[in-house]
Amino acid sequence: MAAAETDREAPSALCSEFLNFSAKDTAAKWLLASNLPKEVYQHLACYVPKIYCLGPNLNPQNEDLLAPLLLQSPLEWYLCGEEPSVGLAKLEQNNQPSQLCGHVFKVGEPTYSCRECAADPTCVLCMQCFLGSVHKEHRYRMTTSGGGGFCDCGDTEAWKKGPYCQKHEPNISDSSQKDPLANMTEEMIARTYNVFSIILKYAVDMLTWDKEDELPEGLEPPVRGDTYYCMLFNDEVHTYEQVIYTLQKAVNCTQKEAVSFATTVDRDGRKSVRFGDFQFCEQAKSVIVRNTSRQTKPLRVQVMHSSVVAHQCFALKALTWLGQIIRYSDALRRILCQVGLQRGPEGENSSLVDTLMLCDSKMWKGARNVYHQLFMSSLLMDSKYKKLFAIQFAKARMLITEENLMTTIIRTFVDHLRHRDLQGRFQFERYTAQQAFKFRRVQSLIGDLKYVLISRPTEWTDQLREKYLEGFDAFLELLKCMQGMDPVVRQVGQHIEMEPEWEAAFTLQMKLTHIISMMQEWCASDERVLIEAYKKCLSALTHCHSGFTDGEQPITLSMCGHSVETIRYCVSQEKVSIHLPVSRLLAGLHALLSTTEVAYRFPVQLPLSELSPPMLIEHPLRCLVLCAQVHAGMWRRNGFSLVNQIYYYHNVKCRVEMFDKDLIMLQAGASMMDPNHFLMIVLSRFELYHIFSSADCRKRYSRENAHKDVVQQNNTLTEEMLHLVIMIVGERYTAGVGQVESSDETRREIVHQLCIRPMAHSELVKALPENENKETGMERVIDSVALFKKPGVTGRGLYKLRPDCAKMFNLYFHHYSRADQSKAEEAQRRIKRQNGEDSVLPPPVLPRFCPLFASLVNILQCDVLLGILGAVLQWAMEPSGGHWSESMLQRVLHLIGMGLVEEQQHLIGSADDNDTNFNFTLKISRPGEAPANTPSILALLETLQNAPHLEVHKDMIRWILKTVANIKTTRECTASAPPSDSSGHSQEETVRDKDKAERKRKAEMARLRREKIMAQMSEMQRHFINENKELFQQSLEELDPSTSSTLEHSPSSCDSALVCVGPRRWRAGGSERRQMVTCILCQEEQEIRTDGKAMVLAAFVQRSTVMSKNRKRPPHNPDKYDPLFMHPDLSFGTHTGSCGHIMHSHCWQRYFEAVQAKEQRRQQRLRVHTSYDVENGEFLCPLCECLSNTVIPLLPLTKTSCSSEQPDLSQWLSITSQQMKALLSAHRKAADAEGVDAMDGVNDCPPPDGFKLDYTPKNPYSSTIKEMLTTFGTATYKVGLKVHPNEQDPRVPIMCWGSCAYTIQCIERLLVDEEKPLFGSLPCRQDDCLSSLTRFGSACWTVSSHTTVQNHFIRLLAALVPDPRVENTPCILDIDMFHLLVSLVLSHPAILCLDSSGLSADAAQLHFLHLVTVAHIVQILLTSVPEEMQMEQEGGGAEREEEENVCMLYNTLRTHLGSGLHEVSSGWHLWHCVKAGILPYLRAAALFFHYLNGAPAPPELHTLGAGEWEALCGYLCLPSNLLQLYYNNQELMEPLLQRWCSHPGVLRGLQSSVALIRFPRESNHLIELPGDYSALINQASSFTCPKSGGDKSRAPTLCLVCGAMLCSQSYCCQTELEGEDVGACTAHTFACGAGVGIFLRVRESQVLFLAGKTKGCFYAPPYLDDYGETDQGLRRGNPLHLCQERYRKVQKLWRQHSITEEIGHAQEANQTLVGIDWQHL
Ligand SMILES: [Zn+2]
Ligand SMILES: [Zn+2]
Ligand SMILES: [Zn+2]
Ligand SMILES: [Zn+2]
Ligand SMILES: [Zn+2]
Ligand SMILES: [Zn+2]
Ligand SMILES: [Zn+2]
Secondary structure, three states: OOOHHHHHHHHHHHHHHHHHHOOOHHHHHHHHHHHHHHHHHHHHHHHHHHHHHOOOOOOOHHHHHHHHHHHHHHHHHHOOOOOOOHHOOOOOOOOOOOOOOOOOOOOOOEEEEOOOOOOOOOOOOOOHHHHHHHHHHEEEEEEOOOOOEEEEOOOOOOOOOOOOOOOOOOOOHHHHHHOHHHHHHHHHHHHHHHHHHHHHHHHHHHHHOOOOOOOOOOOOOOOOHHHHHEEEEEEEEOHHHHHHHHHHHOOOOOHHHHHHHHHHHHHHHHEEEEEOHHHHHHHHHHHHHHOOOOOOOOOOOOEEEEHHHHHHHHHOOOOHHHOOOOOOOHHHHHHHHHHHHHHOOEOOOHHHHHHHHHHHHHHHHHHHHHHHHHHHHHHHHHHHHHHHHHHHHHHHHHHHHHHHHHHHHHHHHHHHOEEEOEEEEEOOOOOOOOHHHHHHHHHHHHHHHHHHHOOOOOOOOOHHHHHHHHHHHHHHHHHHHOOOOOOOOOOOOOOOOOOOHHHHHHHHHHHHHHHHHHHHHHOOOOHHHHHHHHHHHHHHHHHHHHOOOOOOEEEEEEEOEEEEEEEEEOOOOOOOOOHHHHHHHHHHHHHHHHHHHHHHHOOHEEEEEEEOOHHHHHHHHHHEEEEHHHHHOOOHHHHHHHHHHHHHHOOOOOOOHHHHHHHHHHHHHHHHHHHHHHHHHHHHHHHHHHHHHHHOHHHHHHHOOOOOOHHHHHHHHHHHHHHHHHHHHOOOOOOOOOOOOOOHHHHHHHHHHHHHEEEHHHHHHHOOOOOOOOOOOHHHHHHHHHEEEOOOOOOEEEEEHHHHHHHHHOOOOOOOHHHHHHHHHHHHHHHHHHHHOOOOOOOOOOOOEEEEEEEEHHHHHHHHHHHHHHHHHHHOOOOOOOOOOHHHHHHHHHHHHHHHHHHHHHHOOOOOOOOOOOOOOHHHHHOOOOOOOOOOOOHHHHHHOHHHHHHHHHHHHHHHHHHHHHHHHHOOHHHHHOOOOOOOOOOHHHHHHHHHHHHHHHHHHOOOOOOOHHHHHHHHHHHHHOOOOOHHHOOOOOOOOOOOHHHHOOOOOOOOOOOOOOOOOOOOOOOOOOOOOOOOOOOOOEOOOOOOOOOEEEEEEEEEOOOOOOOOOOOOOOOOOOOOOOOOOOOEEEEEEEEEEEEEEHHHHHHHHHHHHHHHHHHHHOOOOOOOOOHHOOOEOOOOOOEOOOOEEEOOOOOOOOOOOOOHHHHHHHHHHHHHHHHHHHHHHHHHHHHOOOOOOOOOOOOOOOOOOOOOOOOOEEOOOEHHHHHHHHHHHHHHOOOOOOOOOOOHHHHHHHHHHHHHHHHHHHHOOOOOOOOOOHHHHHHHHHHHHHHHHHHHHHHHHHHHHHHHHHHHHHHHHOOOOOOOOHHHHHOOOOHHHHHHHOOOOOOOOOOOOOOHHHHHHHHHHHHHHHHHHHHHHHHOOOOOOOOOOOOOOHHHHHHHHHHHHHHHHHHHHHHHHHOOHHHHHHHHHHHHHHHHHHHHOOOOOOHOOOOEEEEEEEOOOOOOOOOHHHHHOOOOOOOOHHHHHHHHHHHHHHHHHHHHHHHHHHHHHOOOOOOOOOOOOOOOOEEEEHHHHHHHOOOOOOOOOOEEEEEEEEEEOOOOOOEOOOHHOEEEHHHEOOOOOHHHHHHHHHOEEEEEEEEOEEEEEEEEOOEEEEEOOEEEEEOOOOOOOOOOOOEEEOHHHHHHHHHHHHHHHOHHHHHHHHHHHHHHHHHOOOOHH
């Protein structure tokens, strides 16, 4: 440590030496030097350690100042030969800017690739180039960069079209051809060359230097001190937490310092954690190593001499300097490229660039970043060297020919996988971590291979052919090692002991899938290559087969007069493998070969003669039989690994190069064989041969006594076998197999997906195989088969099948799973029925086979198949009993249908080709041959059509018979007759009848089910009524559940006018109706009574800033804050909401206790979190599971009578002020008595008549209600102030009144924002909540200290009627008037209860309303804005009076305040200001008095529109000219006005620079978002973490409330909040949203809701792609646009205070959300 202290003074000691330094002289000296490198090294050796690394901090400021002066400047002098600024400027003049954009991407920056024009998906544009390119109008993909890539704009090889954006378009032709060095003198070129080679060499040496205590030759420092750094390096093994913990121990630092160390290590790759002498550093190192070596390998730590570190620091600076200096001139850039790529003395791969790349993994991250940066600004910006550099890195055709890269990569790859079995196949043992790592290496090789293959050649040269085929050979070697790997043997008897490893092989297969496809595409582009590759592949396959044919004996199969030789082989007994890449590659090549011209014209020239069809089909067939047997349950004991393999075999990720190719191989083989032979071999491999070959197979089941399981098994196998035959004959949508194009294939896939149900774009994408460019080809065809339906506010856009495409539907589509198949069948039948059609689903018309496959159709009419079909039909004559299956019959009927459709097609086509020997109808009309004299298939069908047990198949049988009849007619009428439509109408009627019957039966079933349910329910009801008999009779006549609605619509009152406040207000008449409510917990009914059992509403109280007009105001100090007066900026409020569900208080208490107990038990057992925090009083509403944290008691309306004559305002004010005086002195006296010093000048004031100071009124409420009053009050206080509950605190009632006022204001705003009328549009739950909240407000004083409430009232009143005895009264500019009104009204009962003189509460309420309204008018006038222009003055005499009045009042104010107020000429404008400004207050007041006094609102307020003002004033008992309130009591008001204006705060407020709150306050809304999502990505990518010095933030997150961008989910920006470390978002919500936050995670395109420290959830973002889908995680990359509707929905959730509730619901629905550490976001 001591060393560190003294060294700090060193620089100043050297100062004079530095001042005398001359860069010019040094450069001059260098010019004369004979050994320049030595001279420069000497200079560096001398100065670098004097500038760098003199203290613990590696990057202090002065280094940045000294380095240019002492180190860079001489280099520049030398290079330019003159004053650098002059020389560089000259160079800059001749600079030709690069045509290449080369913009280097920052982490998270948006990148664009054109799906149509990019040469490959790695070609990308930066945002600027993209916006100026033609691709903007194309189908493009947007992604975010992982950092480090660069923009390919201007690279003609990267783009098929539009390589330049507007900015990079070359303006002078051939400018790039000119040699950039032409403008430079020979001497200068030489000097530049010298400097660049020395400096680049120096930098490379230093960055790849791995000695800790020595330096390269020539750089040894003249003086060597004992100063070292303990350098900690990044590794991927240790976690952040481990590193932090270790550092705290090792270098004895605080947690904060350790976090900062760890962050830097993570960011830069290394960080010095200690500076001092060797001993000192070594000690830290040993502690670190010791501490981290226990579990894994230790953290990497080095003790490095300061001079080594110093030179490394300067090496980085030097690279940056090189990058800067080449910007001046393309000539300098060219020289640097030459220097970098020049071969070193060690020969190949020894250039400086090579050295850097080879050492890449050894370097620390910071160094890597710097040199990558330099590469990108030099090599990649120079069109000549970009190509050279590409070779160094690896790319395309050139590489295959010149570097033979393909072979090299594949050989390396094969070498890496060393474990082989006896046949040389790969063997993967258990997937250990180490192997997985090795596998990753292998996978990166696959990546390299993909890179080489990604751009297919357009022209082939002989050399390229040769090299490619050489690579193809190597590739076959690789595939040969995979052919037959991981073989399985059926387990019988007992279960396998250990699941065999299978994933590695499949991972390999999956990774190779694209490579295999690309290999085939390359072959397809050249016929010669294709034929050669085919031959090679065939010989590879033959080689594979020779290895494992031992032990297979030949046998002879014969059936239906045919016989064939084959081998004896049972899948169920011998080894079988699912991995057959060689066979499958051959299958792919075979199909490709079939598309060539040779195949059409001269098939004999193809290398087909060497093929042995039985050999071709053998292994693919085994594989398909294996699947069938697994399906039939024969392989159950082989465990899950086999099930998984079968799954992946068919899965969209693998099937293209697995299942699909096996099918093609079977098709290829079968097309070259006698179909009878083929089928017999198939039967034999399915182990069904013995069944179908026996002479009396048609009678098989009547006598068979086989085990039931075996019968079942054979049934399934038969079904699978029939399905396979259907596929072999019917799957023709692969180019080469059938006469189709690849788009037909895609179209058909989509049709079959949409036959299941309408699907979203992303679902379709998932169901289609992607090529290496992640394209499915869907966009080209989707519109021809589907209609797009846009999404609503939720859900996503859906594609629906075009009705005319349904005819393509094939029930036995080969990519359907069984589940898909049955769903599709059901859906298609339903649609047909809905359209009133026959629900039969006949096989579709298929495209024609290609010539090589054409003979496949003969399978349909071959004897063996007909024999099989006949047998099954014969079995079906008897009701099943398990001896045959419905599916089996259905498949047989489908095959017969296929035969008929094929025949029809042949008949149509017979005109132009003579292939009419397909006569299926003839074949099925013949009697069976093998067992002689059996009925023909047709005869069987005719019999079956009337079999009662075949109801389900009848329509298909009928369709077949009808089609047969049609075909016969066609044949008879010769070729002249047109073929008839396959779906006839002759039997339509019977079908309809059948349908009707079916529907009737279903309806009957449904009715019975309903009746059963009803019976159950009425039983329950009866039970319930019996139990609650009394209650039931009582309440039968008033079953109205809503408490409020009963009151609202029964106007009976003293006065007929609907007035809600004042002595004339509406009153519930003598027939005041009882309020009955039902407890949701015990179902008992209960009357709301003052003295009854307490009923409560579940409620949720939360702090809110939704209405805040000042988000900068810091949160109040909860212990000191005095909430009595709400500031008009409404910065923090307390909102109360409720789901509206009512319970007995005791029922609720019992429920809550149970929840608590459950939670305690749960916590003891396992540390699971819940979505609610019980310790904080939270629970879920027992009925709707809405998050709640307290309950509000329900109270009846307070009874008041129409009282006698009441004092007017001035009389009332004087009485009240007397009362106040008396109270004040009484309170002071009491305080005095308790020993507090009496204040001066307080006289004894006698109370006015009937005012009893010492009176304590009786509390009217029952004990349970009192308890609930306290409960809710305390909860509001606790939550609203964020303090511990304390029911004695004087602020409890204030918080309650405040919550009442704030909630009403919120709802008033919400109604305005949603354009709903003030009354009648609120949902019941809000209605109930507001009414109970206001009534609670008027009662809460009864459970507080009366003196406290009285004191509050005195202070509140003093704000309106200034009283010298009351101190700290805010000025009227600083008071929210509605809060004041509510608090006055709700606290007044504490005064009134002392009065016995007959003063009424109603009169007082009206007086308060008048006073506050006048004060608010004054407030509005004071803060009004001068009119901007002369507005058109409309409105005649009616408004004149108001305008004059308001002008007079304003001028009065000006006389009091003078220049503080601007001049105003237009009364119209002022009146307009007042009216608009006061409206929200009046509306809120109307709501308040409505709920307080129960007066129904006039009809005008139930609708929107004109007349609101008058109706409001009438309802509130106010004159519609509000100014009359002032002028009618002018003598009283005038002095008040004067006193308000004389408050020093007013003048201060008017003059202060801080913006005044003006009225009306506008509703807050969420920030505006850009229409295009990439604008946000761009904004986020330039956002840097505010704490780690210009570093990119990993999870930039946007606050949607205030627009702040935050560095979320990162250690760097964690702060401490209430003693806990929290992430930037949580910390931000604390101030911005009082704990609630709405964010957009920009990288993820995800909305984040946060509440408190523990709650959060993700929410769908308001950005959609053109398919109406969101892209959470930005995986799809489609352009995203703002959906205003969805954004408004988020905003509404926020304005309604429903965010917390939304989180609660999300967490209840998805428990994994509960476990997330939201506070760290
Ligand atoms: Zn660009
Ligand atoms: Zn560009
Ligand atoms: Zn394009
Ligand atoms: Zn109850
Ligand atoms: Zn509820
Ligand atoms: Zn914010
Ligand atoms: Zn940060």
